[in-house]
Amino acid sequence: MSNAPVQGGGAGAPLSTKIANLVIAVVLIAVAAAAIASTGDFPKTMLAADVGPARFPIIHASVLIVLCLILIANTLRMPTIADDTPPVGVAGYAGVALGILATAACLYAMEYVGYAVATVVYMAALMWLMGQRSPLWNPVIAVVVTAVIYFTFQSALQVPLPVGSLFE
Amino acid sequence: MHELGMLMNGVATLAANPMALLLSLVGVALGIVIGALPGLTATMGVAILLPFTFGMDPVSGLLMISGVFFxxxxxxxxxxxxxKIPGTPAAAATAMDGFELTKKGMAGVALGTATLSSFLGGMASILVLIFLAPVLAGFALEFSASESFALAVFGLSIIASISGKSVVKGLIAGFLGLLIATVGMDPMGGFPRFTGGYTELFNVPFIPVMIGLFAAAEAFKSMEDPKVRLGMAAALGRIIPPWATYKSLLGVVSRSSILGIVIGIIPGAGSDIAAYVAYNEARRFSKTPENYGKGELGGVAACEAGANGCTGGALLTMLTLGIPGDAVTAVMLGALTLQGLQPGPLLFKEHGDLVFTLFAGMIFCYVGMLVLGLGSLRFMGRILQMPKSVLTPVILALCVVGTYAINNSLFDIGIMLAAGVAGYFMQKWDFPASPVVLALIMGPMAEANFRRALSLSGGSYDFLYTRPITAVLLTVAILTMLLPLVKRWRADRAGASGGAAAGPLEASK
Known part of the structure; x- marks a missing residue:
């Protein structure tokens, strides 16, 4: 998929890449159009010689739309070729999704239980997710790494890390 | 030479102050650690250390801060x-080829090249600072808003050359970055744009996006198949590059150092811009530009020489004119004032001995950086031997804490996570991340200076072609942007005559 000879046009691309190109282009066109639409609420500039706060976002969004249309046109006319990269598989994507969810959960938990507790659990969970299933070493490594990071940032670099609303 | 004599006196004074030498080495070591940690920049390091220098003598305090900076x-x-965790924005450019070299099992040579190039770039900039400061100080005054706008456009023109396999995808990433860069306060009127009412978005969340796109995205990708380890391919190998190899990079290092010094002198332009511009020029002058982005030592050497070349340039205007070249020197300006020194033309006259002792100390800092850097690389390289199942969680934990440290904000971690997810899919479908980061650096600079220049010229666009530096930079920018497209178009025409068909704007060359 990602190692196809030329992406986005020209020599051809696998079907999955073509679909991805089209989806991404459509999403970006929608984002750019929404950005242009919301510039309508921006106030007019008070300075006669200024272009105002809306000009640059409109230019960037308009060029983005044109480029996405070029990508769509190129993708539609490129031939479909076989995908020669090894497939990631459902398990692979599930691993990535769980990793992302774990990070989001860590972020959410940090607000309540603080940095130290959330990070220890987060690291131990990620190690388990990545195949390291030792009931002894996972918590030990997680605690040691978190303690080193905590000390470095909180004490040495004077960065106050979240304590958590439950412990405040 | 008057300056040489003063420098020798400075060396003698410094030699009699071993505490200053020790503190400068401590500063360098702390700086390396702070620079290596994601989210903590040299600016933050200097700011953190500033209160500790209050009780020190001026030479010790200022050298310790300089050490952290370098x-x-x-x-x-x-x-x-x-x-692939850029500890600083400038290192995002280094990551493009540096991490590819690591994947090829050449991490040691890449690190050695980066260290040597940083040293040479930094030393060159300090020597220029010592011997050419009064001559070059006037150059900074030539730079007004229109020139800064042109420099930002020149920086943005690099997008075409760092686009990877597809120029159109690189441009899409670049313009998406430019659009994201408009999030926050309008630079002229202070009106909040696209913030959705979140005060956290009043400034462009540049570093969280960078950490997410590079480091978190790479960590998520490694979760696809946890069994695949970095393993032998990631062994450190040789650290000091063979002389024959590094000799071929000396041209790149010299050119990049000069670019770094010039960019450093320009107020408002820092090492991140220097690294990208130096990278692009190295690629332009290379006989094998197609290797850039795939693990080219020249790319690493250019970025590091350019970024460190900036240090002396930024100090130059700060010391001679009292104008800080970037955020770090702005903090250093405060440090000088606290030590009772007033930067400006009179500094060299009234405190000449002290200034040249500082210059001698800065040379010592760079030598110390070379020794500490090379000495610690073997130890730091051991992280590559860690199992992936431990290394990836450590990387993600560092991403989280590093992002939080920027503004003490959990909101920033959310942005980093979103950028990480976006970066993962961008990698998957060959949308390069570097143009987004480049656009986030250059976009606000381009807009703010364009609008300032327009206001200064009373609404006339004449400044685009009547000011020589602006006109030259804009012309070079247009050529830089168009050249890859023209090359591709000519290749397509040649291919079409041979029966092959390819679309415009698609490039693998």
Whole structure:
């Protein structure tokens, strides 16, 4: 998929890449159009010689739309070729999704239980997710790494890390 | 030479102050660590250390801060090369080729090249600072808003050359970055744009996006198949590059150092811009530009020499004119004032001995950085031997804490996570991340200076072609942007005559 000879046009691309190109282009066109639409609420500039706060976002969004249309046109006319990269598989994507969810959960938990507790659990969970299933070493490594990071940032670099609303 | 005599006196004074030498080494070591940690920049390091220098004598305090500055700029390259975590914005450029070299099993040579190039770039900039400061100080005054706008456009023109396999995808990433860069306060009127009412978005969340796109995205990708380890391919190998190899890079290092010094002199332009511009020029002058982005030592050397070349340039205007070249020197300006020194033309006259002792100390800092850097690389390289199942969680934990440290904000971690997810899918479908980061650096600079220049010229666009530096920079920018497209178009025409068909704007060359 990602190692196809030329992406986005020209020599051809696998079907999955073509679909991805089209989806991404459509999403970006929608984002750019929404950005242009919301510039309508921006106030007019008070300075006669200024272009105002809306000009640059409109230019960037308009060029983005044109480029996405070029990508769509190129993708539609490129031939479909076989995908020669090894497939990631459902398990692979599930691993990535769980990793992302774990990070989001860590972020959410940090607000309540603080940095130290959330990070220890987060690291131990990620190690388990990545195949390291030792009931002894996972918590030990997680605690040691978190303690080193905590000390470095909180004490040495004077960065106050979240304590958590439950412990405040 | 008057300056040489003063420098020798400075060396003698410094030699009699071993505490200052020790503190400068401590500063360099701290700077390397701070630079290597994601989210902590040289600016932050200098700001953190500033209160500790209040009780020190001026030479010790200022050298310790200089050490953090120099070490911080260099330190970002270590994690950028080994783990694709750019510790500093400048290191995002180094990561493009540095991490590819690590994947090829050449991490040691990449780190060694980065260290040597940082040293040479930094030393060159300090020597220019010592011997050419009064001559070059006037150059900074030539730079007004229109020139800064042109410089930002020149920086943005690099997008075409760092687009990877597809120019159109690179441009899409670049313009998406430019659009994201407009999030926050309008630079002229202070009106909040696209913030959705979140005060956290009043400034462009540049560093969280950078950490997410590079480091978190790479960590998520490694979760696809946890069994695949970095393993032998990621062994450190040789550290000091063979002389024959490095000799061929000396041209790149010299050119990049000069670019770094010039960019450093320009107020408002820092090492991040220097690294990208130096990278692009190295690629332009290379006989094998197609290797850039795939693991080219020249790319690493250019970024590091350019970024560290900036240090002396930024100090030059700060010391001679009292104008800080970037955020770090702005903090250093405060440090000088606190020590009872007033930067400006009179500084050299009234405190000449002290200034040249500082210059001697800065040379010592760079030598110390070279020794500490090379000495610690073997130890730092051991992280590559860690099992992936431990290394990836450590990387993600560092991403989280590093992002939080920027503004003490959990909101920033959310942005980093969103950028990480976006970066993962961008990698998957060959949308390069570097143009987004470049656009986030250059976009606000381009807009603010364009609008300032327009206001200064009373609404006339004449400044685009009547000011020589602006006109030259804009012309070079247009050529830089169009050249890859023209090359591709000519290749397509040649291909079409041979029966092959390819679309415009698609490039693998």
């Amino acid at each position: 070490g911080g700029v260099y330190g970002g390259s270590v994690t950028a090369i080994l783990l």
